Amino acid sequence: MTPSARLSAAIEVLADIEARRRPAADALKDWGLSHRFAGSGDRAALAGLVYDTLRRRASARWLMDSETPRASLIGMLVLQRGETVETLDTLFTGERFAPEPLTAGERKALAGRKLEQAAPDIQADVPNWLWSSFEAAFGEDAIAEGRALAERAPVDLRVNTLKASRDKLLAELEPLHASATPLSRWGVRVPLGPDGRSPAIQAEESFQKGWFEIQDEGSQLAGLVAAAKPGEQVLDLCAGGGGKTLEFAAAMENKGQIFATDSDKRRLAPIHDRLTRAGVRNVQVRTPRGGLAIDDLDGRMDLVLVDAPCSGSGTWRRNPDTKWRMRPSSLADRQKDQAAVLRAGARAVKPGGRLVFVTCSVLPEENDASVKAFLADHADFTAAPLPELAKGAGLSAFARFGSSGGTGLQLSPHRSSTDGFFIALLHRK
Ligand SMILES: C[S@@+](CC[C@H](N)C(=O)[O-])C[C@H]1O[C@@H](n2cnc3c(N)ncnc32)[C@H](O)[C@@H]1O
Known part of the structure; x- marks a missing residue:
């Protein structure tokens, strides 16, 4: 043509x-x-x-x-x-x-x-009805944030430390001009081709061998904040295809136990092949049967990850049509979902354990507001302050990564050259 x-x-x-x-x-x-x-x-x-x-x-x-x-x-x-x-x-x-x-x-x-x-929302290519949320999240950077979310995104990989080191992967992917990502110690970034096309990364032999997963650097930082350790008991409540389950398994060096579940068994299904390819041996997949099968985990988990269903506004670089398809009613629905998954996840956390709440959204309604509503109902949980979050994620200059409502980290293409992610760490007393 x-x-x-x-x-x-x-x-x-x-x-x-x-x-x-x-x-x-x-x-x-x-x-x-x-x-x-x-x-x-x-x-x-x-x-x-x-x-x-x-x-x-x-x-x-x-x-x-x-x-x-x-x-x-x-x-x-x-x-x-x-x-x-x-x-x-x-x-x-x-x-x-x-x-x-x-x-x-x-x-x-x-x-x-x-x-x-x-008007600023038009300059930023953000739907008009979401503009006040953008301003609340980003203040005077709101236009720059919207613009950064309208750019194309590179391909980020996470080295699977069960099978390879980052240096080994970088050497393997040198022909694709791969480089280390600046924030995550497991991250490798592959630029788009001159024609703007994504490289056919899944065709690489190193992918078939399980040396890496495709995972945005912001998502990797969520895993770093959660800091799953060898020997811990961990629940990944909204595991989906298992992106973060795999990250936790590598961080835990296959020691301890991860329970991975999701209310949608079709989303969970790909996890089995991915675990095999990655050489993961410490994950028990709990496929839901008419409801989540996690009652036996109540009060037993060192760490629960709630990678919550959300608007996906942080991934507009990768899914640009979702920003125009989104409706106010769906935002309200996701907020209800977030309250439900936080409640369910909290039950499984043991005293002294931690609950990590993550969204791939930049909207305060789904982020700080969801955490604040949860804390108002759960006096036995407290939100970790920004310096603690930043230390976990390995971020040195972290002040600019704090969320506007003060309960978590807010990453974004403009701030951190990642997708938009919100990460809160909640400790159970
Ligand atoms: C952001 S996605 C998870 C992505 C996944 N953790 C990853 O890293 O690849 C959110 C998931 O939450 C699931 N979900 C929605 N409501 C849920 C509920 N009440 N309980 C458990 N999972 C739920 C959805 O099916 C979806 O797979």
Whole structure:
């Protein structure tokens, strides 16, 4: 496909996403099925155009003074990719498979409008109804935070210390220009290719051998704060596919016991293969049968991890369409879920034990507010202060990582070059 034909395809897919209110991945998959001639390079380029447009949807629409998929795409090409009217004219030619030439109205918008004149939520590409939450979380950095969440994310890996060292992995992945991440001692970062594509990291032999997992550095820091130790009894209550279970098992050197469960057994299912590949031997998977099977763990755990269901607002770099699909009612639902999982997790913590609450969100409603509501009902728990959290995570200059409500660490693309993560450490008296 020519570059122009890819732009036409992107407009088609964006229109489908809007008209049918469907996830971008589904619309792209359908497009691929009905255009089997398109090669993998075309598909990747198309996905890049569609996701980048979703990343910049609000600012691109504002720049073009229009909400059509075509306007959103043109706005993104200017804002995100630095295209000019001259370069756009070579692509929007109206010839075979190319989009129609720029209209007079489009030219006028591009010549006259400057993004700095737009409202802050638009400059930041954050949904308007969430803007006050962003300001509460980040104050004067709110625009910079929104912008950083609209960038593409690198691929972060966590070395599996049961099988390899970070140096060994770095040497193995040298051809991919891998480097050590700055914050997590287990982290390795692989940059995106020059075309913006993610490297095919799971095709690496070292992945097949279980030397590493794909895990954002912010998520790794949650594991470092939790500091699971060899010999401990640990419950991973919302284990999902087991990202943090695997991290704990490595930190525990396969000694002690981890119980991994999740209310959704389909999400839990991949954990079995991942444990095998990683060489983990100290995990007991508790598949739910009509309810969580953890009553026997009450008051016995040294550490309980509640990696709570949340809006995912901290992962907008990786899932840009979720920011526009999110609704106030779903935020309220997630807050209720967070209260429920915290309650359930707290029961399993032994006196003197610790409860780690994590979300991949940047919204104070799901973070500080959830912790404060929990503490108000659980007088036997206290939140660790910022210096203690930072020490656990190995962060030296930590003041800027404190959450606005003071109950945890708030990581973000702008602050820590990670996804947005909130981490609180609660001690049981
Ligand atoms: C953020 S994801 C977990 C990701 C996982 N810990 C990892 O590191 O790969 C949140 C998980 O919480 C689970 N969940 C939601 N409500 C729950 C509940 N009441 N009890 C246990 N798990 C729950 C969801 O099914 C989902 O898998």
